[in-house]
Amino acid sequence: MTTFERIKKVSKTRGMNLKQVAIASGLSENAIYRYNQGVEPSGPAIKAIADTLNVSTEYLLGIDEDTSLTQKKKVDILDDETILAFDGMEIEESEKEKLRDYARYIISLREKENK
Template sequence: MSTFENIKRVANERGLSLKQTALKAGLSENALYRYNQGVEPKYDTIKKVADALGVSVDYLAGDTSTPTPVKSHNAQPVELDQVLSEEGMAMFDGQPLSDDYKKALLTMLNGLKDSGQ
């Protein structure tokens, strides 16, 4: 599979269109379509897309079958309420969470916080 096909497949698995993926990666909304026309993406671009999709650059390039990027020891903490409130990808057990599940989790966490637990 080409890098473009891998990007398209992973984006689809995450419930994202190519336009949404590009915007999430900080690219123009039609940037990814160029890679279907034989333009070879630069490493920096693939890195942005890989980060937006939560996979490694090697996975998008087809160099590994392991989708998860190696975790850095310097990883920044993530505000779970923000992740669950935003559009885009939140995953559990390798599968994207639906908006309904994200809302239910956010409601449950807020309930626990309000009850002092």
Template sequence: MTTKNGYTIFSRIQEIADKRGMSIRQVALKSGFNSPNAIYRYKQGVSPRKTTLNAIADALNTTPEYLLGETDDWQKHDVTPEQELGLDKDDEEMLALFRKSTEGMTEDEKEKFKRSFVKLLKVAKDLNS
């Protein structure tokens, strides 16, 4: 499959490889190819399959969207579910404590534990006021 986007893909692979201090050969090997020829074909406008593009993006620690020219943000942002919810460090610690404390409990037991925990937090807050 040949597209006008193939050259964009090659250019962006080359750009990120340079930023990472990698050669095209190193990118190819890290992506699971035997030679860099697969990547050089993109220079002629050949577009990679989705799985191939994902492997290259992973090797470069970037996103397929960047390589496709869909975004200018080249950095991969690993966002935890907690960060996605906007939880701060204290919230994350409380969530981790709750998860650890309720490990192995049934849903009913977790719900009872949660109600008791909320009551305990209210008492502690009142004591510190």
């Protein structure tokens, strides 16, 4: 199965057409269709598509047959030891505390809704 066929197959199971996957991945509308014409996707493109479809790049490239969802790394942002960064830049300690306060606020709202 080609990369194009794998993308098409997973897209269908996710209820998306190829144009939707391309746009959600930050690619041009017809980018994925070019992969059916012998054009190989770039590394960043295949990563973006894999993230959109929630599969591994290894699956899309035919290296791995496992279509299970990729593992998402869960981090407790309320943990003082967690280092927060945005867009590759570490966040100042004062900003981290504001983010933690906001997260606590959201959690308290959710708890009130669930009562």
